[in-house]
Amino acid sequence: MNFTQMIIPLNITKTISDWIYSIMPETAASYTIMVIIAVAYLALFAVAGLYLVLLERKVAAWFQLRIGPNRVGPWGLLQTMADALKLVSKELTSTIKIDKFLYNLAPYFVIVSALMAMAVFPFSEQFQAFDINIGVFFLIAISSIGVIGILLAGWSSNNKYALIGAMRSGLQTISYELSVGLSILTMVLLTGTLQLSEIIEAQRTGGWLILQGHVPSIIAFMIFMVAGTAETNRAPFDLVEAESELGAGFHTEYSGMKFAYFFLAEFINMFIISSIAVVLFFGGWLSPFGITENIAWFPQVFWFLIKVLGLIFLMMWFRWTFPRLRVDQLLTLEWKYLLPLNLMNIVLMAIVIWLNWTI
Amino acid sequence: MTDQQAQNKIKTEEYFINMGPQHPAAHGVLRLILTIDGEIIKNVEPDLGYIHRSIEKMCERDSYQQIVHLTDRMDYLSSHINNEAVCLTVEKGLEIEVSDRVKVIRTIIDELTRIASHCLWWGVMGMDLGALTSYFYAFRDREMINDIFEETCGARLTMNYNVPGGLMFDIHPNFVKRTKDFITHFKTKIPEYDRLLTGNVIFQKRTKGVGILTKEDAISFGVSGPTARASGFSSDVRKHHPYSAYDRVNFKEILFTEGDTFARYQVRMMELWESISIIEQLIDNIPEGETKAATKAVIKLPKGEFYQRVETARGELGVYINSTGNKNPYRVKFRSPGFSNLSVLNHISKDVLIGDLVATMASFDFVIPDIDR
Amino acid sequence: MTNEDLQNIITGLGTDLEFTTEASEFLNVIVPKEQLHSICSQLKSHPELKFDYAFCITGMDWVPALGVIYHLNSTELKHEIVVKVMVEDRENPTLDSVHDIWQTADFHELEIFDFFGIKFNNHPKLRRIFLTPEWEGFPLRKDYVDEANMIIK
Structure with a gap:
């Protein structure tokens, strides 16, 4: 094992996977790992998506002679998080004809x-x-x-x-x-x-x-x-x-x-x-x-x-x-x-x- | 089954959709009932009145000084020019000659209003076509004009600077300097506008050859202003019936013959330069003089009919006052440019796509309170 | 072209025309309502008149008569006149539409119908363009009363 593999975070995942395999039967363990990976990806990309929204708003502001979001969190970093929270807590309205x-x-x-x-x-x-x-x-x-x-x-x-x-x-x-x-x-x-x-x-x-x-x-x-x-x-x-x-x-x-x-x-x-x-x-x-x-x-x-x-x-x-x-x-x-x-x-x-x- | 039979079997059904009264493309509460086949527009029927305040009826009850305070709510982007139209009509009736100083100041502010209005139009034209950035560029520069207005008369949008007989008070000491600063600043910004939007291939594709209005139709439909001048109809009131100080300045009447959306766009862009030139000719030699001619506290117009036309940013505004000699007018009619311009929309929007209608509407520069009055 | 010249030409276009320049900057022509359409179309087509631009069309309530005022302009020959037409019947006032002569009249006639109740024959689609279809009365008439919404001093 070389130095690279020791410090990259993948070793942590390897540890986790070894541990899961050690406490479960093989089939169950592979399914559990799949679920964990899916949840991790979901969380990662939901957050990444939110920050892309923030990036877009900052870029737009830059193009449009504005400052962009700057009130929620340092440099507005938590703005889209707040927006997402707001959207989650909003009522889901729809028309009756749908x-x-x-x-x-x-x-x-x-x-x-x-x-x-x-x-x-x-x-x-x-x-x-x-x-x-x-x-x-x-x-x-x-x-x-x-x-x-x-x-x-x-x-x-x-x-x-x-x-x-x-x-x-x-x-x-x-x-x-x-x-x-x-x-x-x-x-x-x-x-x-x-x-x-x-x-x-x-x-x-x-x-x-x-x-x-x-x-x-x-x-x-x-x-x-x-x-x-x-x-x-x-x-x-x-x-x-x-x-x-x-x-x-x-x-x-x-x-x-x-x-x-x-x-x-x-x-x-x-x-x-x-x-x-x-x-x-x-x-x-x-x-x-x-x-x-x-x-x-x-x-x-x-x-x-x-x-x-x-x-x-x-x-x-x-x-x-x-x-x-x-x-x-x-x-x-x-x-x-x-x-x-x-x-x-x-x-x-x-x-x-x-x-x-x-x- | 042959192809022809298949063609006959497939039938499309026309349906209608509402564009407005709450719709991002209609800048205000304009409702267009569109009859559509797929995406092709078959008929456009405007349904108005969502912001109708019956200013004409209110004028019948008010005195002449009060009327001035209603008209800036019509075409709020040309508020000063609207008020001036009423004042000129009343002055015509009273046969008052206002001083040169008033004439020049009115003309300068008219042109500043026109620039501010065209700025806003340029911003929303880009926005209607999907280029959102233009809006902010335009508002940056428009803000400077609004600041000048605020310093001059206290209002930024619906100004009440005119009174029958002159101006409410003299200009602010900073007025000349700030106007000059603005002109220097704005001259560097118009090329920026051109770089952002005018030269864009998509923009030109969207506007060239779209919504073509012929000169004959423009005249017949009573279209006026930049919209008419893009079709080659020489309709500039400032040239044909000069009022205030327009007879003493040199400016070109911008005329195009294409009559399409891009021509209407170019007319307004070039009018910005003309407005700048008019201001430059006047700003350095504002003559001394009274800012208000003496009028009686209660103005009574002699019996008769008075008509005055002015050129707002959207076209020809006509004020018709019928007086019976009382302190109230008997009948006031505002011939608003927007209403006549709107009447041609159906005519030139047959068999075009929804996107074309939006582009055409943007180039007409509608202000809905101007249409509804 | 001076007002006298205009008057001389227009006199020949119809019968019972009244002319006045009193209390107005334009030459006023008062036209009997039966001849409105024929005179208007001649005003537009006559080679020495060519009134092709109707820059203002105003509804009017001269109590008791209702009427319409047409401000006309010739974009080519640069002269202007005012044509007035009156209709006495307040219950069912009817005039001929001139939208086929000046297409701008289409919308202006809708406005006049909405506020003065003057009906226009041959108008393509007469409807209430500003007010709701069920609105009662015609607000710009002098005898219109709406105690709830109008403030009369």
Whole structure:
């Protein structure tokens, strides 16, 4: 056992798991561990989501010549916690015309699918709940389930604004799913594997994939960020909630914690899109030029989070500077520009690999 | 079944949704009943009156000095210009000639009001199109104008600076300096506005070719102000029927011919520069003189009909006073720019998407109390 | 074009027209209500008049007559007149709509219908645009009484 493994927190988890295995039969122990991991992830990402909300508000304030939340806690750090508490304690109101079962189901669909995707991310070499060999495929599959929740929310609310918002969400996700999938596929051509940890491993020696694949990689990255922003229904693609057109869109009729689930899911989805981009293009938890490769105590998760936050900042930047697209322009952008470009880009990437032009 | 038969089988159903009276896109309590097929608007029917206070009826009971205090509640973003319109009408009836000082001060504050109003419009136009940041940029600069107003007359929004016969009192000693400071500051900020919104590709895609209003329609529907000038209808009252000090300043009437949302946007942006130029021409040589002509305590207009038009930030405001010689007017009518401009909305919003309607409405710059009065 | 010239041209457009410039800055033309539509359409189409911009349309209650005042402007020839029309019947006042001549009249006629109760023939959709459909009476008429909401000195 080397020094690295001794101080990273994973050793604590190893101790806990050894202890659980020692007091329980093997099946029960593995189930208990799964539950513990799930609860830990849930708590972690609920809090992370809240702080992303705070970050968004601070970034927005920065863009808008304001100070932002600064009253609750030092530098307003507890503001979103207070907001969450407020939302939890609020009455859940709804109209009498809703379809009760679907209406209540919808927020869980959205939040659960968002949290499920978190399971496969390699935050560092050891910090990864499931390292499945179809990691990328799993992510694409899971991230498209969220839209069902939005469609359910819009349909079951029995509200015309909500319905229009949900329908927009449907067509938006179906369209941009293609671009997300194809740009990821372009990068998979380069790595030859769908397993996230191996994708990162492939970047340890050859450099980040965005450099390895040069031109086609950069095109793929740009398409991925555009389509990813659309996937998360954020401005300039926030037609789903377009407050100046549809009030609040699909979540018009939701209140209290159910609304908070939609809200939180949006931020976790943003985290997911940024994480995929970091894994596929920027070397995941690998440090730039290997500068901390030999520093044993340096947490690899630091680099992962820094890169993710950088991309999240980029998406916030989009949101606070761009106007919103119109619904037909949204579709034109995808089907007339991004999709053909993407298809050509895959061929280009294949040629690059075939001729060994990768760096 | 052939494709044609399938097409015939699929029928869409039109439905209506309410945009307003409580809706983020309607800046106030405007209710539009939209008939929609999918996302395509088939009919827009405005339903008004949610903030109607019947100012015209109240005017029939009040004296002329009191009327002035009602009109700033109509188009609250052009409150000074509204009040000026009433004062000019009364002055026309009494045949009072106000001093040059009053004329110049009124004109400067008119233009400051116009800048403040256009600032707010620019902010909410961005917001309606989903770019929230513009709002805060605009309000930063608008705040400086409001501060000047506050120092001048005590009010920031619904100013009561005009009285029939002149001004309530003279300008504050700081007025000239602060106005100049504002002009210097604001000149550096308009290019910033352009960088944030005007040049944006999405913004241009959303506004170019959207909500096209032809010149013929603009005239026929009685559209006025920047909205009309974007369609090439030369309707600037300041040019055609100069009042106050507008006959002694040089400024261009901004005219575009496209008539789309982007043209309306550009007209207002360029009017900001024109307003600045008007203020610059006047601010350094405010003539000395009385700030209030002598009027009787009870103003009685002679028997007759008096009409005065002014250019508010939204367009042509007409004040019609019918007097029977009493201390109260017999009938007062305010021809508000918003009401006439609203009438064209249905005409130019047929078969467009909801997003286009929002963009068009934003470019019309509606103030609902102005429509409802 | 001077008011006299305007008067000379307009006299030929109809019968029984009254002209006055007294107590007004514009040339006032009082039109019999039967001829309102025909005269208005000629005012717009006549090549020397071309009144294409109705910048103000006012409802009016000259007790006992009700009426409408049209302020007209020619954007091309830059002259202005005022057209007045009266209707004596207070119970069921009816005038012809001019919305097909100046489309702005559509909304202004709705406003006049709402506050003065003047009905307009051929109006596309006459409805109460400001007040609720069940509102009784027409508030801007001089004989309107609403003791609860009106403060009369």
